[in-house]
Amino acid sequence: MRSSLQAVDDPAAEAALRALEAAAAQVSALSTQALSNRDRLTLISRVETVVRMLPAAGLEWIAQLQEQWSNTEFPANNLVDTLADSLRITPAEARARWHAADDLAHHVGMTGEAVAPLLSETAAAQRAGAIAPAHVKIIRDVMHHLPVTVDAATRAEAEVMLAGHARELRPDQLRKVADKLEALINPDGTFTDADRARRRAFTMGRQGPDLMSKCTVVADPELRAYLEAIFAKFAKPGLLNPEDPAPLTDGDPDEVVAQRDTRSAPQRQHDAIKAVLRDGIASGRLGQHRGLPVTVVLSMTLQELEDAVAQTTATGSAVEISGPAVATGGGAMISIGDAVRLASHAHHYLAVFDRHDGRPLYLGRAKRIASADQRIVLHARDIGCTFPGCTKPGYLCQVHHRTDWAAGGSTDADQLTFVCEPHHQQVGTHSTGWGTSPAAPGARDAGRTRWIPPVHIDPARRPRVNKYHHPGEYFAPTTEPVYRKPS
Structure with a gap:
């Protein structure tokens, strides 16, 4: 029994591994029905x-x-x-x-x-x-x-x-x-600032089926002091209540408004943090990240938006927008209703898709670095890293020329792709490097980036496509086999 086709060059180590594998197989196959x-x-x-x-x-x-x-x-x-x-x-x-x-x-x-x-x-x-x-x-x-x-x-x-x-x-x-x-x-219980610094942490858990995420915070005294100030101001009953037609955002709520607020204290604190973060992003003071202002980037097709509007229902004074969740540039899924509300603050990004105003999506060889508009297009098309099996979202990706710049590749939106930094470093023409190419028009993966593995991973070098960020494509009908036997 061999656990791998690879062998260790050292004869003693190889013999020991063979003995271990054989012994494991023998023990696993023991008949123990007659044992006490x-x-x-x-x-x-x-x-x-x-x-x-x-x-x-x-x-x-x-x-x-x-x-x-x-x-x-x-x-x-x-x-x-x-x-x-x-x-x-x-x-x-x-x-x-x-x-x-x-x-x-x-x-x-x-x-x-x-x-x-x-x-x-x-x-x-x-x-x-x-x-x-x-x-x-x-x-x-x-x-x-x-x-x-x-x-x-x-x-x-x-x-x-x-x-x-x-x-x-x-x-x-x-x-x-x-x-x-x-x-x-x-x-x-004496601890120093160095001890506290070792323990500080913020862990954001996975999204559940309801799109909610459980976060765990180990806050140092400074962060706690900031949170206390935020909660004292914005977590009061009646303030920032999303159930109010026009939520109060400042001042002291009167008794009627406060009594109408049915949120628990943890819910009010949650809404207070969200309001402060939203204000910080909207302020524009957070600078840029990978060529774009720090903001929420959403990937939504026109069909998804039209379907959501078609399914809009009014309940009293509230409007409910229903439809499938859409992805953010960080990899999170957000309800279509929240996406529409967020998009109302980002018309300058939506304009890239619904207006032809000469914004440079095709730069040819005139410029090597992708423009901000091109990154927006990649957020919509790729959503995240295109390397096979990678789950990194667009926020954590670099822009890669599918035909390498050194080999004459152009800086055009349809010739660029998202790749996270670790996988970007694996691209190359050397013996251990991965190759990239765009899938040809009419192919089952048209528009996607095909990755060609090095020989030591796949001797046939069969192209691979990452479908993680486009789960609907896992079940898309196709007449082309996923893998072909080498000829």
């Missing part, structure tokens, strides 16, 4: 030990990859993307393994000497298969959360103690021990 439950539990326990040992070896190899990294060896020029693409894991998981290797793998010192892992006792327990990933996470979280004022000797003692308990306790039990330990080491 005691034997089954023993089997599960011993396999669990082996499963726990293997990640430790992987972290050692990741650390060696990082220390001997070369930007010319792999298509992606960074370790995170290379791991994610090769192992088919998320970049977040690849980054987590990279950071874990910093704590749990051996490193090479400035003079070439071997340096023990930062959390040496935890690393040893992991290599022995004595602790699970949940144990490792608890220990790493505690060690990174300790104040910077804790001396090295105390840190080392704490890590040894936690690793020892991890060999005997379940993760939930170890978590309680860790809480007690933190209280003993830092009984007064």
